[in-house]
Amino acid sequence: xxxxxxxxxxxxxxxxxxxxxxxxxxxxxxxxxxxxxxxxxxxxxxxxxxxxxxxxxxxxxxxxxxxxxxxxxxxxxxxxxxxxxxxxxxxxxxxxxxxxxxxxxxxxxxxxxxxxxxxxxxxxxxxxxxxxxxxxxxxxxxxxxxxxxxxxxxxxxxxxxxxxxxxxxxxxxxxxxxxxxxxxxxxxxxxxxxxxxxxxxxxxxxxxxxxxxxxxxxxxxxxxxxxxxxxxxxxxxxxxxxxxxxxxxxxxxxxxxxxxxxxxxxxxxxxxxxxxxxxxxxxxxxxxxxxxxxxxxxxxxxxxxxxxxxxxxxxxxxxxxxxxxxxxxxxxxxxxxxxxxxxxxxxxxxxxxxxxxxxxxxxxxxxxxxxxxxxxxxxxxxxxxxxxxxxxxxxxxxxxxxxxxxxxxxxxxxxxxxxxxxxxxxxxxxxxxxxxxxxxxxxxxxxxxxxxxxxxxxxxxxxxxxxxxxxxxxxxxxxxxxxxxxxxxxxxxxxxxxxxxxxxxxxxxxxxxxxxxxxxxxxxxxxxxxxxxxxxxxxxxxxxxxxxxxxxxxxxxxxxxxxxxxxxxxxxxxxxxxxxxxxxxxxxxxxxxxxxxxxxxxxxxxxxxxxxxxxxxxxxxxxxxxxxxxxxxxxxxxxxxxxxxxxxxxxxxxxxxxxxxxxxxxxxxxxxxxxxxxx
Amino acid sequence: xxxxxxxxxxxxxxxxxxxxxxxxxxxxxxxxxxxxxxxxxxxxxxxxxxxxxxxxxxxxxxxxxxxxxxxxxxxxxxxxxxxxxxxxxxxxxxxxxxxxxxxxxxxxxxxxxxxxxxxxxxxxxxxxxxxxxxxxxxxxxxxxxxxxxxxxxxxxxxxxxxxxxxxxxxxxxxxxxxxxxxxxxxxxxxxxxxxxxx
Numbered sequence: 001x002x003x004x005x006x007x008x009x010x011x012x013x014x015x016x017x018x019x020x021x022x023x024x025x026x027x028x029x030x031x032x033x034x035x036x037x038x039x040x041x042x043x044x045x046x047x048x049x050x051x052x053x054x055x056x057x058x059x060x061x062x063x064x065x066x067x068x069x070x071x072x073x074x075x076x077x078x079x080x081x082x083x084x085x086x087x088x089x090x091x092x093x094x095x096x097x098x099x100x101x102x103x104x105x106x107x108x109x110x111x112x113x114x115x116x117x118x119x120x121x122x123x124x125x126x127x128x129x130x131x132x133x134x135x136x137x138x139x140x141x142x143x144x145x146x147x148x149x150x151x152x153x154x155x156x157x158x159x160x161x162x163x164x165x166x167x168x169x170x171x172x173x174x175x176x177x178x179x180x181x182x183x184x185x186x187x188x189x190x191x192x193x194x195x196x197x198x199x200x201x202x203x204x205x206x207x208x209x210x211x212x213x214x215x216x217x218x219x220x221x222x223x224x225x226x227x228x229x230x231x232x233x234x235x236x237x238x239x240x241x242x243x244x245x246x247x248x249x250x251x252x253x254x255x256x257x258x259x260x261x262x263x264x265x266x267x268x269x270x271x272x273x274x275x276x277x278x279x280x281x282x283x284x285x286x287x288x289x290x291x292x293x294x295x296x297x298x299x300x301x302x303x304x305x306x307x308x309x310x311x312x313x314x315x316x317x318x319x320x321x322x323x324x325x326x327x328x329x330x331x332x333x334x335x336x337x338x339x340x341x342x343x344x345x346x347x348x349x350x351x352x353x354x355x356x357x358x359x360x361x362x363x364x365x366x367x368x369x370x371x372x373x374x375x376x377x378x379x380x381x382x383x384x385x386x387x388x389x390x391x392x393x394x395x396x397x398x399x400x401x402x403x404x405x406x407x408x409x410x411x412x413x414x415x416x417x418x419x420x421x422x423x424x425x426x427x428x429x430x431x432x433x434x435x436x437x438x439x440x441x442x443x444x445x446x447x448x449x450x451x452x453x454x455x456x457x458x459x460x461x462x463x464x465x466x467x468x469x470x471x472x473x474x475x476x477x478x479x480x481x482x483x484x485x486x487x488x489x490x491x492x493x494x495x496x497x498x499x500x501x502x503x504x505x506x507x508x509x510x511x512x513x514x515x516x517x518x519x520x521x522x523x524x525x526x527x528x529x530x531x532x533x534x535x536x537x538x539x540x541x542x543x544x545x546x547x548x549x550x551x552x553x554x555x556x557x558x559x560x561x562x563x564x565x566x567x568x569x570x571x572x573x574x575x576x577x578x579x580x581x582x583x584x585x586x587x588x589x590x591x592x593x594x595x596x597x598x599x600x601x602x603x604x605x606x607x608x609x610x611x612x613x614x615x616x617x618x619x620x621x622x623x624x625x626x627x628x629x630x631x632x633x634x635x636x637x638x639x640x641x642x643x644x645x646x647x648x649x650x651x652x653x654x655x656x657x658x659x660x661x662x663x664x665x666x667x668x669x670x671x672x673x674x675x676x677x678x679x
Numbered sequence: 680x681x682x683x684x685x686x687x688x689x690x691x692x693x694x695x696x697x698x699x700x701x702x703x704x705x706x707x708x709x710x711x712x713x714x715x716x717x718x719x720x721x722x723x724x725x726x727x728x729x730x731x732x733x734x735x736x737x738x739x740x741x742x743x744x745x746x747x748x749x750x751x752x753x754x755x756x757x758x759x760x761x762x763x764x765x766x767x768x769x770x771x772x773x774x775x776x777x778x779x780x781x782x783x784x785x786x787x788x789x790x791x792x793x794x795x796x797x798x799x800x801x802x803x804x805x806x807x808x809x810x811x812x813x814x815x816x817x818x819x820x821x822x823x824x825x826x827x828x829x830x831x832x833x834x835x836x837x838x839x840x841x842x843x844x845x846x847x848x849x850x851x852x853x854x855x856x857x858x859x860x861x862x863x864x865x866x867x868x869x870x871x872x873x874x875x876x877x
Binding site for chain 2 (some may be wrong): 230587
């Protein structure tokens with residue numbers, strides 16, 4: 001018994017020699033407001049702050065010389081500080097810092113369209129794009145309802161902020177796409193070569209874009225393919241224009257995808273009225289494959305290859321075209337936060353046309369591009385993140401024409417080399433500043449962009465210089481033409497609240513070094529301007545299952561370029577562009593109905609302005625079951641006889657006023673559901 | 680003597696009871712609880728996982744608490760932050776019960792989908808199904824994986840006017856497995872509250 005008491009006393013006193021310390025204080029934020037429910041602890045001992053931010057707890061059995069006090073709460077940066085071991089108590093006022101709203105990186109995952117800082121739209125949903133009324137599943141057609149984009153019913157290409165379609169560049173996984181549009185017949189709008197459904201993220205910057213991207217005076221459209229496909233699947237897509245099919249095999253550390261596509265518009269145009277005068281039907285056959293490999297969680301290697309062949313004969317013109325695009329990228333994130341990117345893309349297009357100008361002539365056009373790019377970036381600390389890279393565009397363009405009297409051959413190799421550096425500064429809460437520069441073909445182009453979140457309103461101000469290689473036809477005449485230049489000034493405001501998005505943007509673009517042609521001489525003496533205002537409103541909360549968007553763009557542009565002797569409004573520009581897009585999900589019918597109306601004021605031609613453009617479009621997506629989706633789209637339901645102006649100053653009319661597309665997405669195997677992509 | 684030993688043990692144990700053990704927390708976290716209590720338990724789990732980063736269960740239960748709290752907060756930013764933290768915790772676990780980890784991962788994707796079902800449904804449906812598939816492959820008798828997978832597939836089919844044919848069989852089986860599981864151990868045993876979601 002005595003021994004037991006001795007043992008017990010020794011044990012108890014051993015416990016008592018380890019100190020009990022009272023830790024107390026309060027927690028507040030940077031505005032000196034109390035923060036409740038903060039987890040405050042040392043090791044596994046601690047408590048939570050009360051409603052007024054105060055806390056108190058006893059730390060037992062501390063036998064070290066110091067303690068580390070931690071505090072954490074959702075929405076705040078974690079707090080951790082070491083203190084020398086107190087004698088009996090420690091009183092601390094903990095100030096928690098709000099997690100900085102990083103306007104370039106943090107987005108609300110609940111929003112349909114994620115709005116980034118600057119004049120950019122990020123992560124547009126492919127499904128939302130495809131279900132836009134009248135888009136027929138074409139990415140570029142549906143982008144024409146975005147603010148800043150001009151309606152181009154005859155070409156189908158993106159014309160942004162008064163710049164022609166050449167001035168908007170497309171990228172896949174940050175690698176340049178030389179030929180993003182299909183080749184089509186006369187007065188027949190082009191489509192994008194790539195299905196929107198193969199992309200996980202569709203971004204669009206209508207102006208003032210990052211200096212990481214080059215060779216574009218107006219805008220960029222960065223598209224990102226999926227990093228992984230977790231389920232194996234395969235399916236077919238029959239439609240009124242052809243048949244496609246393919247699938248994906250999911251592997252342990254990656255996947256392999258394949259898609260085959262054949263389109264023949266002959267049967268369609270044999271029943272639908274048109275003025276195409278096709279002597280051989282429009283046909284395309286394409287194959288695309290993508291390999292994705294993730295050897296570690298921090299490494300992604302993707303390789304995409306596509307080939308398509310197009311052929312048709314329109315009048316005496318008989319065209320055949322082969323187009324190849326290959327793109328391989330490597331991304332790696334190190335343990336200490338460095339992100340490395342290396343990519344290579346190769347494009348080759350060869351086009352043969354017989355009867356290009358008259359019977360018996362032969363025209364051949366060839367374009368090749370090798371794009372190499374590397375980039376490294378890191379968030380150094382809370383105040384700054386850096387990104388730097390280099391890229392090269394090795395290009396060859398060739399053009400041959402021969403007939404009974406002429407035999408000419410032209411070529412140009414306008415390579416471009418660039419290095420860029422971007423610093424993003426987070427000096428002040430809710431603000432970031434991008435300071436960047438791009439050195440491209442010995443010309444330094446700076447850019448500065450300030451983004452500030454003021455009580456939920458994102459304000460932005462961007463100024464930068466952008467360069468672009470002149471059009472190839474001008475380079476054939478003068479290989480020493482200077483790079484075209486555009487100084488852009490863009491300011492905007494965006495606000496999202498309760499399912500609504502409000503956006504306004506104003507811009508001014510100052511063009512210089514535009515090619516100017518006089519007889520056979522081409523110089524870089526052209527110039528011009530483009531200025532305007534874009535307004536956008538969308539609402540997903542008015543009624544259940546209903547969303548709508550209103551978009552209006554105002555643009556004033558003039559240029560002295562090409563063969564113009566004075567400042568004139570470019571033929572592709574209309575002063576007013578507006579669109580209304582409605583989308584309603586009819587749950588009982590398992591359908592999504594999209595209706596879009598687009599309006600554009602008249603475009604200039606030799607004798608004034610064309611009639612205003614109007615097009616009422618509609619699409620229906622029917623989710624029959626988890627393995628079958630039926631999609632239908634009609635453009636210009638009312639058959640409005642629209643007209644457009646051409647580069648020659650005359651009026652042109654589309655070869656058909658209405659286009660009907662009906663297709664089905666059928667999943668034949670695998671465990672995916674409601675999946676419209678074989679990739 | 681015996682009384683003295685018991686008295687001594689009580690004193691010693693009480694002196695060491697200032698910190699909650701994983702065993703204590705597991706008993707609480709695996710049953711439904713009110714939000715204030717859940718936040719307290721979450722705080723305790725955060726301390727445990729910081730002190731013992733190699734203990735997968737502390738990290739796992741912290742992720743579970745985060746997912747549960749994401750459903751209970753109204754603020755969308757907080758929802759996303761809770762789910763991001765949950766997925767970050769799951770990604771840190773190197774060795775653990777893969778079936779439980781993948782089940783919880785699928786549940787976290789479901790929480791993301793629930794923020795905006797119309798937009799996030801197509802975006803996360805594949806991740807949800809894929810995670811539950813992996814969980815069931817690792818352990819076909821995981822009642823949580825069976826139940827959550829069945830409920831999600833059934834709700835998705837209902838929304839499209841069809842039916843998930845194995846729903847009833849899966850529910851019955853998961854109920855049996857829930858009844859049979861040991862709720863006194865530290866292993867995950869949550870989930871029976873979802874029977875109300877059928």
